[in-house]
Amino acid sequence: MGGQAAYVAVVGAGTDDPELEALAEEVGRRLAAAGATVVCGGLGGVMAAASRGARAAGGTTLGILPGSDRRDANPWVDVAVPTGMGELRNALIVRTVDAVIAIGGGYGTLSEIAFALKTGVAVIGLRTWSLPETRPDPLTRARDPEEAVGRALGAARRR
Amino acid sequence: MGGQAAYVAVVGAGTDDPELEALAEEVGRRLAAAGATVVCGGLGGVMAAASRGARAAGGTTLGILPGSDRRDANPWVDVAVPTGMGELRNALIVRTVDAVIAIGGGYGTLSEIAFALKTGVAVIGLRTWSLPETRPDPLTRARDPEEAVGRALGAARRR
């Protein structure tokens, strides 16, 4: 199980942004409907929205937290891992998954994108960082949650 | 969820020992029946037996792996976190839980017992390491899986 299902991370800022959260919630819902385990940083904003969407669709959600208290997880996290490692946990999120969907986001999200690209994990971008100096674009850009989830699951299958 | 349910680690050797595995399987089953999330190192031996028992009782199992490949998890792990951190992951297991049940075990298990005692996480021992120089015994000794699970859940409630 742990080995067989697809694991997809949804990463993005922990601050409120209703538009990005709506995207994240639909991404979470579609991933769960397809049987994928949804992995995130376990906190608020995009992380909470993706977890909420996945739970609404009956999926499994894993939150990998920066702090050492499991109770900091948002209420839609099924399984919480309080790493107590701060931002180092960003790299653990990437290591755990087959693909990353990045939605908006700040420097933490940029670190996750960088780790994924460094380690060969596909990154699907929804209104997230651009890296204009790198040609061709190392991210797969998606127009909407449906395309993002389709491309993430496709990348997961090819691993 | 992630925050509310009790999380209990079952730690012990990864090598075959049918007697210890029978204990671990019953421990896993009883923990899951009581609604606890069963956490382990995700590999074989005691870890696999505890996961198998928990899954048989419909519970949730989390495996925190030393390697970086999620597929190394035993087949009864629901959610696998491949840390790629080697033995450092032992401390992550302890950090994630409310109580530790140690069954048999070698030096890896001893490190988990030590981490738990250091950080104030209750350790329930079933035929595991004794620390005769430390008086009173810092571990809670249990005679059988039923007592071990009862004491672990009691400790989890008191946190």
Place this chain on the structure above:
Amino acid sequence: MGGQAAYVAVVGAGTDDPELEALAEEVGRRLAAAGATVVCGGLGGVMAAASRGARAAGGTTLGILPGSDRRDANPWVDVAVPTGMGELRNALIVRTVDAVIAIGGGYGTLSEIAFALKTGVAVIGLRTWSLPETRPDPLTRARDPEEAVGRALGAARRR
């Protein structure tokens, strides 16, 4: 000592690029001449060049390695810490220092830049990633090693 001297990371690609290595070597030399401890990822390319420069100037060099064998460090590393944590060590490098000088670099370097920006550590860039969507530029751009070192030490003093 450990607490008082300035610690500055020099980050960049591990692959050969004579021009970038010449910059890194001068950066290392100037940092050491100013009494700073030079921190890097401990391997080749920009990391080795910065270490070599620092040692030539009688400085102290710290290499924080991704693997678990201390002997993978380049020969100009005085003190090597083999983390065995892979790319997670990038965040440890940033955590250890007062400022980061990024010279060229690929996705690993981008992760270090992102971690530094996330955690409020100044990043001085020498021919490195641009983040054109973020205004004002979150990096301090330097034209040459002298300016890069000056700005890094200035940022270290203000911490």
Place this chain on the structure above:
Amino acid sequence: MGGQAAYVAVVGAGTDDPELEALAEEVGRRLAAAGATVVCGGLGGVMAAASRGARAAGGTTLGILPGSDRRDANPWVDVAVPTGMGELRNALIVRTVDAVIAIGGGYGTLSEIAFALKTGVAVIGLRTWSLPETRPDPLTRARDPEEAVGRALGAARRR
């Protein structure tokens, strides 16, 4: 350098114990006199005493700290790595060295002994934990600092 010199950890409690600190200081001095890099957890008690002894003999000291502030290091640490990983750093200390000298100590020290035994790093014990169930004794017992250092350096040479 980083690769060639012997690295030896001195581990033990962070609390005051003048007798154990006297042992640790002599151990640090003898290690440094023999050219070894002295590694410790960077804080007080046995850690500070070992660092002080090593520095008095002109040696190099490395402190691997649990917190994320380099300035928590004791004043005799030359190079400090603030891991921000809490007790997980105990395993990093062990990973960094060729041998461990354990002096007294509590559960943190026990975790370091366990990690070392698990990963095949020699442990020399000076008035530290006994593991009476394990026969033969997995630790090398030393009567005094001179013997402890001699045995640690012997183990380092054999790696």
